Amino acid sequence: GYNIEQALGMLLWHKHDVEKSLADLANFTPFPDEWTVEDKVLFEQAFGFHGKCFQRIQQMLPDKLIPSLVKYYYSWKKTRSRTSVMDRQARRLGGRKDKEDSDELEEGRGAVSEGEPDAGDPKREPLPSRPLNTRPGPGKKEAQGSQYRHHPLRTRRRPPKGMYLSPEGLTAVSGSPDLANLTLRGLDSQLISLKRQVQSMKQTNSSLRQALEGGIDPLRPPEANTKFNSRWTTDEQLLAVQAIRRYGKDFGAIAEVIGNKTLTQVKTFFVSYRRRFNLEEVLQEWEAEQDGAPGAPVPMEEARRGAPLPGPAPEGEGMRCRSPPSQRLCPDRCPPCRRRLLPRCPSR
Incomplete structure (x- = not known):
């Protein structure tokens, strides 16, 4: 009979006139549902991949309808082996790999020699010889079963992927x-x-991920709101003298040591207090140290906290006071003091 597409095509040809279409049906015969060799091979491959999912099989055979595929499946099922094409190919490759093993070949040959029928035994019948290049027919499963029935080494299977067996472990x-x-x-x-x-x-990674999402704002040190002041206290003056003794005319470093003074204010201090603190002599000592072997650098934080600079004068040696004798508040020599901390005598 006609399928749906052929009937609709006939109806469209007669411009949807049902009577003319029915009268013209006798003049045409539908295409027979023939299966060529290519169609059979494609169906077998599709069934090996998709199984009994005829919708996907129809995608590989678009010219076949699903009822036709089902009908052919049941007729093909009676004459085929239970194994699919992929299973047969895998079994064939497995047989080739087993043949490559020399030990298995020797044991297999011994088993074959033991399993060969005797010519004088009437109960045993010789197996029919099968050419090597012939395509396996429907009875291949029985032939394989009879072929490997007496060869346990041929029928052994390999462990799944990822599993490794060793004789020591099995023993x-x-x-x-x-x-x-x-x-x-x-x-x-x-x-x-x-x-x-x-x-x-996983817990450590999740905690670290949460810490990263929180950001680094809580870990940042609080910003010090430094207010610059133009007035110089006594501690700041002494700290500036120490910084000049250590850094010379590097007024930027001196300003960083003091903290609340700008570069301009440090320069003004150097000019204003040059004579009072004898800063020229301090600079000469700094230049002499630079020309000779300079001492180890003092960190800025220690200098800011008022740490004494290296190389104090040895105890017992003072600096001769430069004040007039009438204005001296101390004897001829000043008491022992740190010359580098106070370049001028405190009695002045």
Whole structure:
């Protein structure tokens, strides 16, 4: 009979006149539902990939309808082997790999020689010879079963992917049931410990991720609102003298040491207090140290806290007072003091 597409095509040809279409049906015969060799091979390949999902099989055979595919499937099922094309190909490749193993070949040859029928035994019938290049027919499964029935080495299967077996491990496990249980318990404990490590790593990663999402604002030190002041206290003056003794005319570094003075204010201090603190002599000492072996640098934080500079004058040596004798408040020599901290005598 006609399928739906052929009937609709006939109806469209007669401009949807049903009577003319029915009268003209006898003049045409539908295409027979023939299956070529290519269609059969495509169906077999599609069935090997998709199984009994005829919608996907129809995608590989678009000119066949699903009822036609189902009908051919049941007729093809009666004459085919239970194994699919992919299974047969995999079994064939597995047989080739087994043949490459020399040990298995030797054992297989011995088994074949033992399994060959005797010519004088009437109960045993010789197996029919099959050419090598012939395509396997529907009875291949029975032939394979009879071929490998007496060869256990040929029918052995390999372990799944990711599983590796060793003769030592198999011997140890099969030695005693208690040893097998102990081995399995050890593997279970290792698996549990690894799972715990994975869980702890996940927790650590999640905590670090939360810390990253929070940002680094809480970890930043508070910004010091430094207010610059033009007035110089006594401590700031002494700190400036120490900084000049250490950094010379590097007024930027001196301003950083003091903290609340600008570069201009430090320059003004150097000009204004040059005679009072004898800053020229301080600079000469700094230049002499630079020409000779300079001492180790003092960190700015220590200098800012008022730490004494290196190289104090040895105890017992003072500096001769430069004040007139009538204005001296001390004897001929000043008491021992740190010359580098106070370049002028305190009695002046």
